[in-house]
Amino acid sequence: MHVVCGPTAAGKSEVAMWLAERAACAxxxxxxxxxxxxxxxxxxxxxxxDRSRAPHYGIDxxxxxxxxxxxxxxxxxxxxxxxxxxxxxxxxxxxxxxLYLRALFDGLFAEPALDAVRRGALEELLGTLELDELRRxxxxxxxxRAHLGRTQLVRAIGIALLAGERVSDLHRRNARPPRWxxxxxxxxxxxxxxxxxxxxxxxxxxxxxxxxxRRLMQTVSADAPAWNASGYGAVRDWMAGRSTRxxxxxxxxxxxxxxxxxxxxxxxxxxxxxxVTHLDPTDVDWPTRAARWFEVASTANEQATTAPATGEAxx
RNA sequence: GGUGGGGUGGCCGAGUGGCUAAUGGCAGCAGACUGUAAAUCUGCCGGGUUAACGCCCUACGAAGGUUCGAAUCCUUCCCCCACCA
Numbered sequence: 001m002h003v004v005c006g007p008t009a010a011g012k013s014e015v016a017m018w019l020a021e022r023a024a025c026a027x028x029x030x031x032x033x034x035x036x037x038x039x040x041x042x043x044x045x046x047x048x049x050d051r052s053r054a055p056h057y058g059i060d061x062x063x064x065x066x067x068x069x070x071x072x073x074x075x076x077x078x079x080x081x082x083x084x085x086x087x088x089x090x091x092x093x094x095x096x097x098x099l100y101l102r103a104l105f106d107g108l109f110a111e112p113a114l115d116a117v118r119r120g121a122l123e124e125l126l127g128t129l130e131l132d133e134l135r136r137x138x139x140x141x142x143x144x145r146a147h148l149g150r151t152q153l154v155r156a157i158g159i160a161l162l163a164g165e166r167v168s169d170l171h172r173r174n175a176r177p178p179r180w181x182x183x184x185x186x187x188x189x190x191x192x193x194x195x196x197x198x199x200x201x202x203x204x205x206x207x208x209x210x211x212x213x214r215r216l217m218q219t220v221s222a223d224a225p226a227w228n229a230s231g232y233g234a235v236r237d238w239m240a241g242r243s244t245r246x247x248x249x250x251x252x253x254x255x256x257x258x259x260x261x262x263x264x265x266x267x268x269x270x271x272x273x274x275x276v277t278h279l280d281p282t283d284v285d286w287p288t289r290a291a292r293w294f295e296v297a298s299t300a301n302e303q304a305t306t307a308p309a310t311g312e313a314x315x
Numbered sequence: 316g317g318u319g320g321g322g323u324g325g326c327c328g329a330g331u332g333g334c335u336a337a338u339g340g341c342a343g344c345a346g347a348c349u350g351u352a353a354a355u356c357u358g359c360c361g362g363g364u365u366a367a368c369g370c371c372c373u374a375c376g377a378a379g380g381u382u383c384g385a386a387u388c389c390u391u392c393c394c395c396c397a398c399c400a
Binding site: 032074147151171225256269 | 341342344345346347348349350351352353354355356357
């Protein structure tokens with residue numbers, strides 16, 4: 001499976017669009033924010049023009065108030081991939097949400113059935129606890145996960161209590177087999193990323209982001225999951241009169257930089273290096289390199305489907 | 316010109332004689348990550364040296380001084396802010 005990934009504003013979509021037009025691809029968006037309807041400018045969704053140039057899947061598939069998940073996305077992505085193929089196109093997964101890629105390619109463990117009501121009540125309770133307190137619980141219930149963040153702790157504790165099983169055990173026991181072999185094209189312009197982030201932000205601020213946020217503030221409740229996309233909180237503060245344009249710009253810049261940094265850390269350590277091809281989109285010959293990657297990855301895909309291989313073709 | 320307040324590590328900001336290379340926060344760097352992931356967390360964070368403990372140097376506007384010892388006390392100077400003229 002072809003995957004174009006990389007930090008935000010790196011130029012993933014330019015590369016993906018180029019490949020899509022050249023090789024008749026359909027784009028599968030692996031982006032946890034572009035799924036939300038109405039959150040367009042600030043999430044840098046592909047333009048209508050781009051969307052008419054190649055089929056896009058995975059965009060505008062959820063209400064802003066909906067609590068989405070990596071598993072839900074991966075399941076939907078299965079359908080999109082089939083849909084792309086049925087339409088005679090090569091699916092090309094594009095996105096920067098590492099966990100979504102993992103959910104699709106490594107498969108998350110099968111979650112035991114949980115009583116929704118009890119789970120909701122428990123999560124509400126755990127939400128009131130201090131982080132240290134959650135750590136103490138996790139140390140008893142699922143020590144292997146006790147070093148993680150709040151979100152993970154709540155989940156580990158919840159499953160341990162409600163299902164009587166540790167997430168860390170389920171990882172091993174309930175693992176789902178991977179369905180595809182990914183080939184990653186990691187797009188990253190290196191030091192040029194910072195100026196690109198700034199330029200994109202200025203463009204967003206001049207092309208409707210403030211209005212978009214003002215509109216969303218009327219219709220989408222303030223605690224909707226869609227809001228926690230970097231920048232939206234800052235722009236919302238500005239629109240509410242709690243901040244200035246300059247301060248907002250500065251804050252969003254920082255949030256975006258930090259996000260890009262986290263993405264780089266993820267891709268650097270979580271992706272198997274042997275499956276990754278690096279692409280610097282500021283290289284003049286990036287199209288050649290991208291095309292070569294596409295060919296090699298296609299060949300690898302064919303081999304994988306004809307003979308459930310044991311080895312990996314190196315990139 | 317007078318009076319009062321203030322100048323602290325990249326920034327903000329505690330600290331009023333030794334426990335202070337100096338609480339916090341931000342920014343930065345590195346890392347973790349299997350169902351909210353643009354999320355949620357962890358470590359480092361003056362310089363040099365060390366595997367580490369440590370050791371050395373530089374540092375609280377500037378210059379002097381008091382003291383065994385000063386970011387902290389005294390003197391002068393520079394700059395900022397407020398109020399009075």
